[in-house]
Amino acid sequence: MSLSLAITKAYPGFTLDIALEAGEERVALLGASGCGKSCTLRCIAGVETPDKGRIVVNGITFFDSEAGINLSPQERKCALLFQNYQLFPNLTVGENVCAGMDGRLSAEARLDLALRYLAIFGMAAFADRFPAQLSGGQQQRVALARMIAAHPGIYMFDEPFSALDSYLKSSLEQNLLDIFDAVDATVLYVSHDIDEACRLCDRICVMHNGHVEEVGTPRELMRNPHTLAALRLTGCKNTSVARKVAETVVEALDWGMTFDVGRPVPDDVAYLGVRASYFHRDNRGAPGRNTYDLHVARVSDARFERLVLLDPPRADAPSRLQWKINLVGADSAELPQAGDVLRMHFDASRIHLVSR
Numbered sequence: 022m023s024l025s026l027a028i029t030k031a032y033p034g035f036t037l038d039i040a041l042e043a044g045e046e047r048v049a050l051l052g053a054s055g056c057g058k059s060c061t062l063r064c065i066a067g068v069e070t071p072d073k074g075r076i077v078v079n080g081i082t083f084f085d086s087e088a089g090i091n092l093s094p095q096e097r098k099c100a101l102l103f104q105n106y107q108l109f110p111n112l113t114v115g116e117n118v119c120a121g122m123d124g125r126l127s128a129e130a131r132l133d134l135a136l137r138y139l140a141i142f143g144m145a146a147f148a149d150r151f152p153a154q155l156s157g158g159q160q161q162r163v164a165l166a167r168m169i170a171a172h173p174g175i176y177m178f179d180e181p182f183s184a185l186d187s188y189l190k191s192s193l194e195q196n197l198l199d200i201f202d203a204v205d206a207t208v209l210y211v212s213h214d215i216d217e218a219c220r221l222c223d224r225i226c227v228m229h230n231g232h233v234e235e236v237g238t239p240r241e242l243m244r245n246p247h248t249l250a251a252l253r254l255t256g257c258k259n260t261s262v263a264r265k266v267a268e269t270v271v272e273a274l275d276w277g278m279t280f281d282v283g284r285p286v287p288d289d290v291a292y293l294g295v296r297a298s299y300f301h302r303d304n305r306g307a308p309g310r311n312t313y314d315l316h317v318a319r320v321s322d323a324r325f326e327r328l329v330l331l332d333p334p335r336a337d338a339p340s341r342l343q344w345k346i347n348l349v350g351a352d353s354a355e356l357p358q359a360g361d362v363l364r365m366h367f368d369a370s371r372i373h374l375v376s377r
Contacts, residue, residue, distance in 0.1 A: 023042075023077075024207045025076070026039065028071035028074030028075070028328050047223050048209045049212055061228075065177065065209070067093060092273060110151065113150060114149070114151070117135065138166040139166045144163055158189045161255055219239040224237065224238055245272045246356075246375060260294045273293055278334055298344075300344065309366070310364060310369075311369055312364060315362070316365050320359055331363070331365065
């Protein structure tokens, strides 16, 4: 099973220009809203037609502008699950799941299979109900069962869990992983959530403004991002325009801070990034290398961590630095409060440098 994609399509004020190769694996398309993730899936499915290029899935050419090939959505035998599920309102749950199955099967065989697929998602007891009689989460599970029942050549998901509560989302993610382990097919999964992409996918394709910025495993992108888009999409909250000032020294222009990163700084460095958990309090005495006294502007608590906003040295800095503290087992008397001045040390090995 494979996907070979190289297409362009112009929209008002935006051009999708993407090339991607994938095998029997799960690939996340990760990017901000409007970067072209959903457009890519719609072009593969045949819902939209590229201006030019080529789409080949499992050796079958779906689209080739030069050869004049453009298969209909029905001919492409691929499955695309949208955010709004798109169940047939006039069909029962069981009939919805049967709709995508091989028509050569008897009605009895299709219904038997439909009940088996619905059972995977705990929905077999709802086979005789209509979509309007189901909750949003239940409709989502029916849509997943219908997708799997069709045995498509490629599976595509467009942020399918965005409207679900965290408990149901976690449960359905595990259902999906069980199914992915049992099918030999290419999976494309659109998301803007880095944690979701890491849990579900083998590789992540970072998209920005209609283009692929970089592709890598979750571990590769977290440890060594190469672009500002990848830095931000992988959860780096602290980024600044940067310039090289010495062989191993870089200046964060947005913050008015310089860092000796202990390794050669590229001549074309454009940005640097520091993740919110990659620096720490330093109480060893006088400030040292990569250490600054920073004012605490605000603190706010989530369930398991405290977010601390720190004012950088530059008075007119466009943004504050974000520092995260694990609250589990923490001594409340030692936690920073608004108004404190903290001596913070930035680990040289954990400062990301990117050129674009």
